[in-house]
Amino acid sequence: AFAPAADFGSHAAADWQGLLESYRSEYPEAAAELDRRLAVGLPDGWRDALPRFHPGDGPIATRSASGVTLNALKDLIPELAGGSADLTGSNNTLLEGEGDYAAGSPTRHFRFGVREHAMAAAMNGLALSGLFRPYGGTFLCFLDYLKPSLRLAALMELRAIYVFTHDSVFLGEDGPTHQPIEHLAHLRAVPGLVVVRPADANETAAAWALALETPGPCALVLTRQKLPVLEATADGALEGVSRGAYVVSDCAGEPDLILIATGSEVAPTLEAASELEAEGHAVRVVSMPSWEAFAAQSQEYRDEVLPPGVRRRLAVEAAATLGWERWTGTEGDVLGLDRFGASAPYGDLVENLGINAAAIADRARQLLAG
Structure with a gap:
């Protein structure tokens, strides 16, 4: 009963292979590009295009540095394709010079609409084709709406890149409905998903490099607020981020205390270290x-x-403390937020929620005295 279907399939495959070979002959450059994408390779020299930032450039939000990096890479990596769930300006996911994808206009920029789950599902389809490196942006708090598709991406080891901005309570007046607390722990619990929360603009460029080289899904977790460009990252971020953790300030000899931080908390942690x-x-x-x-x-x-x-x-992160004992050990401590946030200006939140240099130094003194 199945013999005719098998015979039809065999002929169809042969016809397709013949069409592909004629395509290769007529369009050798396009065929080479097709082969490169299907081999999951990246073009030569793409790392040279990664932007570098300096302390003298002034503070920059990591979401903004992400947009700069994305656009620095877009022409060298033509398989980059994506957009945002109706938060393009906030997520900094626009590919400059690209129109919006539409019938008769096959560009690489998508207006997904307020449909986080559909966006992540479309990203999975693009990744499954083997021809695209899809990315999609939204607020970190809206992770909840796209989780099923993200989980499937991890299960299938798809090379999808999630651009999660507004990564903590420090997004400000939008308040606790939009301020992530448990979301980092949620992401880190997904097998096969690489989560990256960069400390400044250079770590953000390095985070994109890590995402592009990761053989599976990757979540970039980025700030709304501006952060200083750190002295240590200009030369150390690219390798340091690829390894997940690295020393950004050290002492002579063995330390009495190690302070570990991620994202926006690295800068105040460095301030606290200087005080100590x-x-x-x-x-x-x-x-x-x-x-x-x-x-x-x-x-x-x-x-x-x-x-x-x-x-x-002492680990410092403006999020739920769950899981940090893996790195602090049983004799360490964690300064985080196991509570919901509040609607207030950024400065008031920093002061009242106790995630600042003074609070970090005080908690460190307690640990040193113990």
Whole structure:
């Protein structure tokens, strides 16, 4: 009964192969590009296009640095295609010079509409084709609406890139309905998903590099507010982010305390370290943008960044503290937010929620005195 179907399929496959070979002969450059994409390779020299930022450039939100990076890469990596769930201006996901995708206008920029789940599902389809590296943007708090498609992307090891902006309570007056708390823990619990929360603009460019080289889905977690460009990242971010964690400030000899932070909390953690060092404490500061990338490193490298003998460790992150004991150990501590946020200006939130340099230094002193 199935013989005719098999025979039809065999002839159809042969016809298709013949058409492909004639295409290769007539359009050799396009055929080479097709082969490159299907081989999941990236074009030569793309890393050279990654932007570099300097402290003198002034503060820049990581969502803005993401947009700069995306547009620096778009011409070199033509398979980049995506958009936002109706938050293009906020997510900084626009490909400059590209029109919107529509019938008769096959561009690479999509207006997905207020449909996070549909956006993530469309990204899965694009990734399954093998011809595109899809990305999609929304607020981190709206992760809840697209989770089923993200989970399937992780299950199928699809190369989808999620651009989650407005990553913490520090987004301000939108209040607790839009302020993520549990969402980082939620993302980190998904097997096969690499989560990256960069500390500044250089770490953001490096986060895009990591996302493009990750053989599966990757979530970029980015700020609304502007952050200073850190001294240590101009030369260290590209390798450091690829390894998930690296030292951004160190002491002479073995540290008394290791401060570990992600994203917007790295800068105030560095301030707190300076205060503690002035008091005579030996302090190391580690930026840990990606737990998953760090966990994938050799034990030797992990021990180099977080020496097992240094058990006084304080992790700082403006999010739920769940899971941090993996890196702080049983004798460490975590300064985070196991509560919902509030509607208030950024400065008031920093002061009242206790995620600032003074609060970090105080918690560190408690740990050192213990």
